[in-house]
Amino acid sequence: MSTSFESKKVVIAGGSSGIGLATAATLVQQRAQVTITGRDADKLTRAAAAHPGLHTATMDSCNRTALDQFFQAHGPIDHLVIALSGAKGAGTFAGLSLQELREGFEGKFWPQLNTLQAALPYVNKTGSITLITAISAITQAPGVSGLAAINGALELMIPSIAREIQPLRINAVSPGVVNTAWWDFLPAEAKAATFEQFATQTPVGRVGEAEEVADSILFLMRNRNITGTIIRCDGGLSL
Numbered sequence: 001m002s003t004s005f006e007s008k009k010v011v012i013a014g015g016s017s018g019i020g021l022a023t024a025a026t027l028v029q030q031r032a033q034v035t036i037t038g039r040d041a042d043k044l045t046r047a048a049a050a051h052p053g054l055h056t057a058t059m060d061s062c063n064r065t066a067l068d069q070f071f072q073a074h075g076p077i078d079h080l081v082i083a084l085s086g087a088k089g090a091g092t093f094a095g096l097s098l099q100e101l102r103e104g105f106e107g108k109f110w111p112q113l114n115t116l117q118a119a120l121p122y123v124n125k126t127g128s129i130t131l132i133t134a135i136s137a138i139t140q141a142p143g144v145s146g147l148a149a150i151n152g153a154l155e156l157m158i159p160s161i162a163r164e165i166q167p168l169r170i171n172a173v174s175p176g177v178v179n180t181a182w183w184d185f186l187p188a189e190a191k192a193a194t195f196e197q198f199a200t201q202t203p204v205g206r207v208g209e210a211e212e213v214a215d216s217i218l219f220l221m222r223n224r225n226i227t228g229t230i231i232r233c234d235g236g237l238s239l
Contacts (some may be wrong), residue, residue, distance in 0.1 A: 176234025
């Protein structure tokens with residue numbers, strides 16, 4: 001069985017930075033035909049300049065009409081990776097703004113499902129779909145109940161969807177704390193201190209890198225005997 005990605009058509013929604021871009025970069029190196037989508041045209045331009053051969057499409061994944069038009073125009077694809085994410089929903093429950101939690105769902109849960117539904121008719125049955133969730137779905141830590149709701153909801157759907165769309169496969173990778181631009185809402189010193197704190201709580205003794213999560217994504221894309229599964233790539237943070 002071939003495990004080559006050469007000439008395979010891959011769409012990565014939310015691929016202009018972080019885990020999505022790390023995945024795209026690896027696939028381009030392996031001669032896949034990769035298209036990344038994102039809302040920020042400047043980020044997409046920079047990503048394409050850094051990785052020759054990478055195709056881009058400006059896309060708001062909250063816009064279902066635009067998604068339908070994009071996938072119809074793009075045509076058949078072999079693999080779909082959905083790395084869309086928001087930054088809202090964290091905080092202890094007593095003080096958690098439920099409006100911000102709604103916005104958290106609007107930033108990740110609904111865009112991921114919008115993209116998945118729009119793409120389904122175009123993903124080859126021998127291919128794969130991989131969602132990026134987060135370890136907050138299962139950590140049961142203070143301050144992440146809202147994030148747990150968003151990511152847990154996505155993870156709970158995956159096994160049922162896997163049965164519905166068989167033989168097409170769907171899985172998810174659930175990262176822990178990863179050194180990406182998602183954390184750039186913090187000043188540099190605070191970000192470094194936060195990573196240091198998480199490193200002391202994590203069995204591997206450090207935070208993760210986007211390329212390590214990308215390795216897990218490619219594993220799920222390549223292995224045709226895995227579906228309906230969540231892979232935890234969290235350095236043991238959830239233990």
